Amino acid sequence: MPKRLSLALMAGLFCSAVSAATLTDAQKQQLQELLPGTTLSDSTLDKMAEVFYTREMPVRSRLQAISKLVGFDQMPKGSSFKRVICIWDIAGRNGPVFNAAMEQRALAVEYGINLEMVPYTSETVMVEEFKAGRCDAALMSGLRARQFNLYSGSVDAIGAVPDSKHMQTLLQVLAHPKQAGHMVQGEYVVMGIYPAGAAHIFVNDRTISSLAKAAGRKVAVLDYDETQAEMVAAIGATPVSTDIVSAPNKFNNGQIDILPAPLVAYEVLELYKGMSPDGGIVDYPLTQLTMQLIGRLDKFPNEVAQLIREASFEAYPQVVDRIAQETRRVPDKWMITIPEKDKQEYEVMMQDARDALRERNYYSADMLTLQSKIRCKFNPARSECSR
DSSP states (O other), rough: HHHHHHHHHHHHHHHHOOOTTTTOOOHHHHHHSSSOOOOOOOHHHHHHHHHHHSSSHHHHHHOOOOOHHGGGGGOTTTTOEEEEEEEEEETTSSSSSHHHHHHHHHHHHHHEEEEEEESSSSHHHHHHHHHTSSSSEEEEHHHHHHTTHHHHHTOOOTOOSSHHHHHHHHHHHHHHHGGGGGGGETTTTEEEEEEEEEEEEESSSTTTOOOOGEEEOEEEEETOOOOHHHHHHTOOOOEEEEOTTHHHHHHHTSSSEEEEEEEEEHHHTTTTTHHTOOOEEEEEEEEEEEHHHEEETTTSSSSHHHHHHHHHHTTTTHHHHHHHHHHHOOGGGEEEEHHHHHHHHHHHHHHHHHHEEEEEEEOOHHHHHHHOOOOOOOHSGGGGGGO
């Protein structure tokens, strides 16, 4: 978590208590006691709203302006606001994601904010805790985020984002204040969307290099997503229901033949064990994955989340660099090059799948339309661009 993102989160935690949309008289009185010499007038709240959504000031300047408006630096020593942030890291407390979050906790304390970071190795358990209100925000996969926000959760739609350039453009659009209305669904708000790398097909037999050759093979599908099982069965393969934690072990132990996974998982999950000696990785991305920070709207008003979303996008280059470092650990010998004809077959199949899933409201029609516009921007010659 880069420093500018942590600053946005810290200011967000503080300012969430003074959102004009949710502030009660009791909250005003409580804040007044915590902020001696500062009057939280309606005028102050209106000015804050303007700062939240302006594009004329960089995020850091807007944070400084908000701090002055609410007397952030006047908080008495020992006063603090507390928020519980649940972090999904498959490696748990010692994992890279959780450690990056903990590095920022010390900085937050300096500003009078108590961030309680709670690690989870099971995404399923974490999501249930979040739903139960035991987390104020939770960092999860984009696939899981779909249940909290169909629009942002459709960013990971199969084949919708061909490469990292498309992803960068998409995330830049989503961080714009004009998209703020899409970021709230029910009692939840999207606070940040981060790239997690491309998902590829890992196989234990290099001859499984096309859809036709997957027939009769065992394919890992997520246990909470029945649609994945339907798609796998449709190509004649056998879906094996599993979760993100146990799927790599099943692949490494030979219980499944095909595992969709990001390249960054190669070393940390020791997927070379499942590919040895005759397997490989199909050199064609199925989709670009994301991690998403979802918050409770009563803890993080959308104005606050907007600042965090923009700061999240500003961190895009650093996140991509880290992903690139991990993907470079994959030896070239594992990559399975496929003919152009097979790539076209994959693309048609994924387009048909997106269309069918949009009709079932599995994917957001608005998000799929936006993604199509971005694909056509990069390659106007695509057949879909003449529709």
